Amino acid sequence: MQKIIEASNLRVSFGKTQVLKNVSMTLHKDKITAIIGPSGCGKSTFLRCLNRMNDMYDNFKLEGAISFKGDNVYAKETDVIEMRRRIGMVFQKPNPFPSSIYENVAFGLRIQNINDKKILDEVVERSLKKAALWDEVKDRLGNSALRLSGGQQQRLCIARTIAVESEVILFDEPCSALDPTSTRKIEDLILELKKHYTIIIVTHNMHQAKRISDFTGFFHLGELVEFGETKKIFEDAKEKLTRDYVRGDFG
Amino acid sequence: MTPLRLKEKVIESTFFLSSSLAIFINLAIIAILTFESYGFFHKVSPIDFFTDTQWTPFFYDKHYGILSLFAGTFLTTVIALAVALPVGLISAIYLSEYSHSRFRVSVKPMLEMIAAVPTVVYGYFALLFVTPLLKNIIPGLASFNSLSAGIVMGIMIIPLIASLSEDAIHAVPLMLREGAFALGATRLQVVRRVLLPAAFSGIAASVILGVSRAIGETMIVAIAAGLQPRFTLNPLVPIETVTSYIVQVSQGDAAAGTIEFQTIFVAGASLFVMTFILNTISYGLRKRYMQAYV
Amino acid sequence: MKKSFLKKLSRNEMNDRIFSVVGLLATLLGVGVFLVLLADVAMDGLKRLNWSFLTSFPSRNPFDAGILSAWVGTVWLMAVTGAIAIPLGIMAGIYLEEYGKRNKLAGFIEVNIANLAGIPSIIYGLLGLGLFVRFLDLGRSVLAGGATLALLILPIIILATREALRAVPVSLREASFALGATKWQTLKYQILPAAFPGILTGIILAMSRAIGESAPLIMIGALAYIAFLPQQLSDPFTALPIQIFNWVSRPQHEFAVNAAAGILVLLFITLMMNGLAIWLRYRFEKKVRW
The missing domain is CATH 1.10.3720.10 (MetI-like)
Structure with missing residues (x-):
């Protein structure tokens, strides 16, 4: 097993509130890692640290280190733009751009000045196929993405990320705004994507973590309580807190 | 610096200059008002200006009571x-x-x-x-x-x-x-x-x-x-x-x-x-x- | 005991009822006066409003006088004002909302803009007189007038731009950044198009404000009697509000009629622009659904 991202002694605060306390975690290539924990435990913050999405906030402060394939993500000379392309993200609420389905997928290429129609067509088709959306939208690529259903929008957001050839895809509770059928489709898709992508998924749904992930990390009050193989976390956790949580005693 | 980053910097600087114009406008207003007022108070005492109850700059008997x-x-x-x-x-x-x-x-x-x-x-x-x-x-x-x-x-x-x-x-x-x-x-x-x-x-x-x-x-x-x-x-x-x-x-x-x-x-x-x-x-x-x- | 309790309650309710009537009347008072104003101006001015009024130069004879040089001057002014204020205002607004949030200097700029927004227009006239007419030696020209009005509406455009940018949901920025877009790419391709209707609304309102301004132009030295049209930026000019002011200030009733007719034209333009802005905003608010 090859490690791809490594977080060590991560301490994160927004203003005076400390959100993450000394978190260290190793993420493996081409595996699905689930991050679970009660709301407010810092799991989303952790995820957003991995591709520096928290940089947008004024009072964000981070200590410790995150490395991606050996490079320090927070180093001064890091090209944040390139790094974000390689570590893609799918958000809690589907957030397609208010443009056509086609342009949503093509956007990531266009900003790299790739405007060749042939290349774009090809990438759009391939990405939509990989995101299991092609058959549903192939006849109306010019339609507004905002007219798709919630589940379709979320798959479009995944296609968008695939199009820029991300190596890692971060999922921030991608199904929390979806109905069970759409959730199912996304889960199947994530399992399929695992073949080529490293996936990290934050979820408040323990069953989801259990169903799809290879590894699971349990966060509580800003600390990583336990991290290990999913089977072990759910059936034979070391910590009592973890056992209580996965049993549904709190959260 | 990569060309992309350079472009970003140039754009940001242009935007910054536009917004800093606001400071300049305020300064210009204050400078102009101060400069001309200074000339005025060279000729008229501030006491008259604030206490006189007549304002007759165009009469023969000039008063400057604001x-x-x-x-x-x-x-x-x-x-x-x-x-x-x-x-x-x-x-x-x-x-x-x-x-x-x-x-x-x-x-x-x-x-x-x-x-x-x-x-x-x-x-x-x-x-x-x-x-x-x-x-x-x-x-x-x-x-x-x-x-x-x-x-x-x-x-x-x-x-x-x-x-x-x-x-x-x-x-x-x-x-x-x-x-x-x-x-x-x-x-x-x-x-x-x-x-x-x-x-x-x-x-x-x-x-x-x-x-x-x-x-x-x-x-x-x-x-x-x-x-x-x-x-x-x-x-x-x-x-x-x-x-x-x-x-x-x-x-x-x-x-x-x-x-x-x-x-x-x-x-x-x-x-x-x-x-x-x-x-x-x-x-x-x-x-x-x-x-x-x- | 019980009776007095009931009585008190009903008195309170009575006050409440009375207030709801008073409140309605107060709210409609402004609207009522506005309608009276419109009717008054229309009654005086409508009969004077004809083609030759729009195509004649001002004259000593009220019946020959028209607003040709006035409205052409206004068009020139607006072109200059817009060319200066719109790009500068949008860029400044973008900087303050998207780039400068962390630094102290941006905070200071913000206070300066808030101050500019509250300065009476006549002070801008003094600024224009001191800065453009005299210091930069532009003379009493279209350029000096347009530049003065541009400074006057700059804060309005900046504030409108910021508000429009703020209304664009964070999720759109996140989506773009997560795909590896730079800040400017995110702005150019996603944020600005989404904020465009809001910015446009602000621009229209600002321009409509500039069209109606008279005091700063009087300070700059816009003349009422101009029997030719500006050919270049350095030419002297007049404008619609200036012409109206000049006519209102004359004792003869015929000139007041001319003023009323000029007001009808001016009101038509400003109210149309405001109506357009309100309609745009209404449509935009309805459309947003991310």
Whole structure:
């Protein structure tokens, strides 16, 4: 097993509130890692640290280190733009751009000045196929993405990320705004994507973590309580807190 | 640095320069007003300027007592406020607490339209409609007077006070209203005992902004209030305000460097100081209520 | 005991009812006066409003006088004002909302803009007179007038731009950044198009404000009697509000009629622009659904 991202002694605060306390975690290539924990435990913050999405906030402060394939993500000379392309993200609420389905997928290429129609067509088709959306939208690529259903929008957001050839895809509770059928489709898709992508998924749904992930990390009050193989976390956790949580005693 | 990053930097710097223009404009205003005022006070003592009650720069016997212009500004502002404060505040309460949302949605654009009417139009209205109308009721009313100018100015300011006060009242959390309603209070009691105290700083901010607007208003008074500096509080006679004096002089041919030319900058400087103080207070109050509720 | 309790309650309710009537009247008062104003101006001016009024130069004879040089001057002014204020205002607004949030200097700029927004228009006239007419020696020209009005409406455009940018949901920025877009790419391709209707609304309102301004132009030295049209930026000019002011100030009734007719034209333009802005905003608010 090859490690791809490594977080060590991560301490994160927004203003005076400390959100993450000394978190260290190793993420493996081409595996699905689930991050679970009660709301407010810092799991989303952790995820957003991995591709520096928290940089947008004024009072964000981070200590410790995150490395991606050996490079320090927070180093001064890091090209944040390139790094974000390689570590893609799918958000809690589907957030397609208010443009056509086609342009949503093509956007990531266009900003790299790739405007060749042939290349774009090809990438759009391939990405939509990989995101299991092609058959549903192939006849109306010019339609507004905002007219798709919630589940379709979320798959479009995944296609968008695939199009820029991300190596890692971060999922921030991608199904929390979806109905069970759409959730199912996304889960199947994530399992399929695992073949080529490293996936990290934050979820408040323990069953989801259990169903799809290879590894699971349990966060509580800003600390990583336990991290290990999913089977072990759910059936034979070391910590009592973890056992209580996965049993549904709190959260 | 990569070309992409360089481009980003250049764009950011251009945007920064545009926004820093604001500092430059303020500095330019202050510099110009100070420079010309300095020339003025070289010739006229500040004591005379602030204590003399006559303003006669164009007479043989020259006096430079700004008080008579202040009196005009004060008078028109007080009259405007006497109209705009009650009407604006009552409208704000009505729109926020009494009216249906459909009524609010259709009335608010109308209020915006009222605020958008050019002031020269209001001047025409004050001089050629309101004054003749008032002459029927008040026989001693002069053709140019502060009363109709003030009233029309008040009407112009109503939308400002109404809309900003409504925002302030609307921003009071629903909880506070519900608490009072649960105790059996009527809407009016809730307004008086809960909403007005809670929204006080926001309402005060809107009123102060209204005062500042009235002090700075130019065309209505230049057209309808007369151009005769007079140290009086009689609303029926012609007066002159700080602003209308500036307009009066600039229509003529005061050459640069002369004291007549400098007087308009001195008048402008006192206007700037007054509105600056009022706007700052209003800004501070607004910030306070925004921190409290929004 | 019970009776007095009931009586008190009903008195409170009575006050409440009375207030709801008073409130309605107060709210409609402004609207009513506005309608009276419109009717008054229309009654005086409508009969004077004809083709030759729009195509004649001003004249000593009120019946020959028209607003040709006035409205052409206004068009020139607006072109200059827009060319200066719109790009500068949008860029400044973008900087303050998207780039400068962390630094103290941006905070200071913000206070400066808030101050500029509250300065009476006549002070801008003094600024224009001191800065453009004299210091930069532009004379009493269209350029000086347009530049002065540009400074006057700059804060309005900046504030409108910021508000429009603020209304664009964070999720859109996140989506773009997560795909590796730079800040400017995110702005150019996603944020600005989404904020465009809001910015446009602000621009229209600002321009409509500039069209109606008279005091600063009087300070700059816009003349009422101009019997020719500006050919270049350095030419002297007049404008609609200036012409109206000049006519209102004359004692003869015929000139007041001319003023009323000019006001009808001016009101038509400003109210149309405001109506358009309100309609745009209404449509935009309805459309947003991310």
